[in-house]
Amino acid sequence: MNLTGAISKRSLDHMTRGSLIRAMFERGRLLKEQVGAANVHDYSLGNPFNEPPPALVQAAQRMWADPRPGMHRYMSNVGFDDVREQIAASLNARHGLTHPLNKNHVIMSCGAAGALNVVLKGVLDPGDEVLVPRPYFVEYDFYVDNHNGVINPVETDANFLPDLNKLEAAIGPRTRVILIDSPNNPTGVIYPESFLRSLDELITRAEEKFGHYIYLLSDEPYAGLAYDGVTVPSVLKNVRHSIVGTSHSKDLGLAGERIGYIAFSPRIDDVQQLFNACALHTRTLGFINAPAVMQRVVAEFQGEVAGLADYEARRNLLYQELRGMGYQLVKPAGAFYMFPESPIPDDGIFISEALKRNLLAVPGYAFAGPGYFRLSFAERTLEDIARSLPVFRELATQYGLRGWV
Ligand SMILES: Cc1ncc(COP(=O)(O)O)c(C=O)c1O
Structure with missing residues (x-):
């Protein structure tokens, strides 16, 4: 017997809408298996990197x-x-x-x-x-x-x-x-x-x-x-x-x-x-x-923050470099995200192009912000960021961004 209705329509709807970041995560996991974690530039997830004090x-x-x-x-x-x-x-x-x-x-x-x-x-x-x-x-x-x-x-x-x-x-x-x-x-x-x-x-x-x-x-x-x-x-x-x-x-x-x-x-x-x-x-x-x-x-730890200086250093490096390549973005004043403008109107296509180069980010439309893309630098060390810069630069060149580096 073929039964339907294993889950509610509401769950089905939530699963469909919630699948994008999950899909990126799975994609990243597979990619890391295929080409090695060091060769995947994963800016998709907002998982805190800092250990508790x-x-x-x-x-x-x-x-x-x-x-x-x-x-x-x-x-x-x-x-x-x-x-x-x-x-x-x-x-x-x-x-x-x-x-x-x-x-x-x-x-x-x-x-x-x-x-x-x-x-x-x-x-x-x-x-x-x-x-x-x-x-x-x-x-x-x-x-x-x-x-x-x-x-x-x-x-x-x-x-x-x-x-x-x-x-x-x-x-x-x-x-x-x-x-x-x-x-x-x-x-x-x-x-x-x-x-x-x-x-x-x-x-x-x-x-x-x-x-x-x-x-x-x-x-x-x-x-x-x-x-x-x-x-x-x-x-x-x-x-x-x-x-x-x-x-x-x-x-x-x-x-x-x-x-x-x-x-x-x-x-x-x-x-x-x-x-x-x-x-x-x-x-x-x-x-x-x-x-x-x-x-x-x-x-006992109200008001304390672990790893703030690390996050700030990552923010500074990534922001400075992306601006230098010609990406348009608002400098993040806090959290561990950046939301640059996609160099082309369709952020989905831009993200697919980035993926071809093992760079993972989340398209802005997943945040009701089409035309942009989100980078999470939570888990990216300064070395990780430095390794990913040639990929951002290649994409910038491909889409004709004009920067100063
Ligand atoms: C804006 C925002 N609100 C809430 C949450 C959920 O936080 P928590 O894990 O403390 O429930 C997150 C987690 O990423 C978040 O980014």
């Missing part, structure tokens, strides 16, 4: 060897009280928050992805809209769809900054969330404080018009990875109705440990109702609570 590993070992009684049991869904208190205190101190957070504004999560899903589940009714500046991290489509929301991409300017007029025009009666990610994946852009202040005013106007909360949901796994001594402006400080979803996947190199948190602005009048809903959804979505040992470990 040695002191963090030691702290984790200590905790496993001598846990507090009951440490590995179920706990409150929101996480340990003292850990949440420590994170709130760190946020207050690092951002100089005059409306300080306490433990009742922090929920521990399974990474940033877990945090975003919990929040979206807490605030979206079916058909509610989430505005997101384009280009954006592909997984947002799935997170929003998980909770029956509708994603609505909004154009950005030539520097990938959201256009406030377009953002305001896009807000309608069903808009519940504006979702941002700064430093940004895929562009590396950091949104300035003045932008956040304008966004706060814009949200207040829209809330008065439509009569319900509109949240700025800030996805911040890259907040610690800012270059040139820059500090990423605080959303909690500048936007009254803001919620942060973040993790230590990238700044502490703990992506596999699934540890992060949600932080709610105390200036949301109904913050306790929102907190309680998200606490519930930590359970209803099957997370139950964030990993116990990792909660205690990261509490």
Whole structure:
């Protein structure tokens, strides 16, 4: 008997749309088998290269060897009280928050992805809209769809900054969330404080018009990875109705440990109702609570970043060289991505040409940003980057880019 319906139509749709980066990854794996890893220039994946700080590993070992009684049991869904208190205190101190957070504004999560899903589940009714500046991290489509929301991409300017007029025009009666990610994946852009202040005013106007909360949901796994001594402006400080979803996947190199948190602005009048809903959804979505040992470990390393200087050196080398060859790109201010313009309008064709030379990148259309391509330098050492430069140069020559090298 030929049966159909092994998986839902929604899963089929997600698998089709989510297959591109996966396909690149598989392609890279095969290529590495065929020609050797050193001959494949793999700029496809955003896997953090940095190892956690040695002191963090030691702290984790200590905790496993001598846990507090009951440490590995179920706990409150929101996480340990003292850990949440420590994170709130760190946020207050690092951002100089005059409306300080306490433990009742922090929920521990399974990474940033877990945090975003919990929040979206807490605030979206079916058909509610989430505005997101384009280009954006592909997984947002799935997170929003998980909770029956509708994603609505909004154009950005030539520097990938959201256009406030377009953002305001896009807000309608069903808009519940504006979702941002700064430093940004895929562009590396950091949104300035003045932008956040304008966004706060814009949200207040829209809330008065439509009569319900509109949240700025800030996805911040890259907040610690800012270059040139820059500090990423605080959303909690500048936007009254803001919620942060973040993790230590990238700044502490703990992506596999699934540890992060949600932080709610105390200036949301109904913050306790929102907190309680998200606490519930930590359970209803099957997370139950964030990993116990990792909660205690990261509490002691708030504000620390592993490998920042390495990432910055890679950013400097790759940016300088690509500009010199004539590629058009915005200098990434943070994260470990670059989003250069494709030398030809069809980024898919450009990526295929790069692939022929064993250079792997992701076409911009996978981020709703056609005409560009994304390079992740997370796993590329300076030597790897240097080895790949002749390939970028060949492509530049093939497409007639005019550089100075
Ligand atoms: C923009 C963005 N948000 C969220 C995530 C997911 O982060 P986590 O692994 O902490 O869940 C990623 C991972 O690459 C990301 O790039």
